[in-house]
Amino acid sequence: MSTNFDHILIIADIEGSSGCWDYRASSFMTPEWSRACVEMSLDVSAVVEALFDAGVKHVIVKDYHRTAYNLLSELIDPRAQVVLGYKRGPVPGLGDPNNSQAVMFLGMHAASGTEGFMAHTLTSRISWLEVNRKPLAEIELFSASLAPYGVRPIFFSGCPTACAQASAAITKIDSYPIDKSAGPDLFDADSWRSGLVSSALNSLNNIDTEPHTPSGPFQAEVTWRDGKIAAQKLARRWGFDQEGARIFIEAADIHELYRDLIKLCYLTPLTARILPFGLFLYNLTGRLGLAWARRRLKKDNYLPLTTGCGM
Numbered sequence: 001m002s003t004n005f006d007h008i009l010i011i012a013d014i015e016g017s018s019g020c021w022d023y024r025a026s027s028f029m030t031p032e033w034s035r036a037c038v039e040m041s042l043d044v045s046a047v048v049e050a051l052f053d054a055g056v057k058h059v060i061v062k063d064y065h066r067t068a069y070n071l072l073s074e075l076i077d078p079r080a081q082v083v084l085g086y087k088r089g090p091v092p093g094l095g096d097p098n099n100s101q102a103v104m105f106l107g108m109h110a111a112s113g114t115e116g117f118m119a120h121t122l123t124s125r126i127s128w129l130e131v132n133r134k135p136l137a138e139i140e141l142f143s144a145s146l147a148p149y150g151v152r153p154i155f156f157s158g159c160p161t162a163c164a165q166a167s168a169a170i171t172k173i174d175s176y177p178i179d180k181s182a183g184p185d186l187f188d189a190d191s192w193r194s195g196l197v198s199s200a201l202n203s204l205n206n207i208d209t210e211p212h213t214p215s216g217p218f219q220a221e222v223t224w225r226d227g228k229i230a231a232q233k234l235a236r237r238w239g240f241d242q243e244g245a246r247i248f249i250e251a252a253d254i255h256e257l258y259r260d261l262i263k264l265c266y267l268t269p270l271t272a273r274i275l276p277f278g279l280f281l282y283n284l285t286g287r288l289g290l291a292w293a294r295r296r297l298k299k300d301n302y303l304p305l306t307t308g309c310g311m
Contacts, residue, residue: 007102047196059080085279116160
């Protein structure tokens with residue numbers, strides 16, 4: 001199979017993967033989460049293996065769920081570079097895209113306040129997020145952060161609502177949905193993965209998408225789930241306007257907006273000043289959690305046999 005791209009970046013989340021069926025399966029250090037990590041890893045590996053077999057030369061896989069330590073690298077095709085944990089930059093959270101030409105989003109979810117499966121943007125503490133009067137999904141922020149490096153968003157997978165939002169935001173992006181409405185008992189993971197792989201491979205010939213560079217300015221309205229007092233505290237902390245549970249952010253470009261949302265959701269002025277140390281501690285927490293998951297999975301005999309790349 002011919003391909004227009006030699007270097008592919010995969011950004012992987014868990015809510016839209018084949019093993020996450022409820023909130024506990026997305027929650028850190030629960031038995032359900034450990035099993036969802038396995039299925040998420042198998043979803044990613046199926047795509048990775050197919051990409052290499054199709055002629056792609058380099059694949060980076062970036063875990064983007066919660067602590068960013070959810071992928072079991074021993075279950076993923078060892079030809080891929082699996083990146084766990086968050087980095088300061090140059091791309092926020094991701095680090096260096098390393099000459100990636102195109103990005104595929106696997107296991108994603110819909111925007112805060114919309115009807116998708118476990119819909120949220122950045123954090124579930126946001127009950128509603130709109131930018132320029134439209135809901136904002138994470139794919140727009142992640143794609144825009146990669147645009148200065150010429151990375152094209154070519155493929156997206158998540159629930160049907162998430163896929164529809166991706167298609168509305170990114171012109172010509174290919175997508176493949178996962179329908180969780182019938183529950184896990186009737187879900188055929190192998191059949192779904194086969195369709196996922198076929199759709200991902202087809203997107204290698206997608207040259208119609210361009211790097212996502214939405215033009216500003218941007219006016220964001222963030223409704224904080226914890227209510228007025230929590231919103232007031234956050235708004236004062238960062239100098240944003242606020243009314244009731246709503247926080248208002250104005251940004252000249254998408255990169256400024258993304259940085260402001262990161263501050264609002266994850267940082268304090270102190271942690272922003274000591275960010276390298278804070279990231280070290282956060283990533284350490286993720287590594288310890290994933291080690292716990294491996295022990296739990298081995299105890300439960302849930303890990304499939306593999307000849308992958310180990311730790």
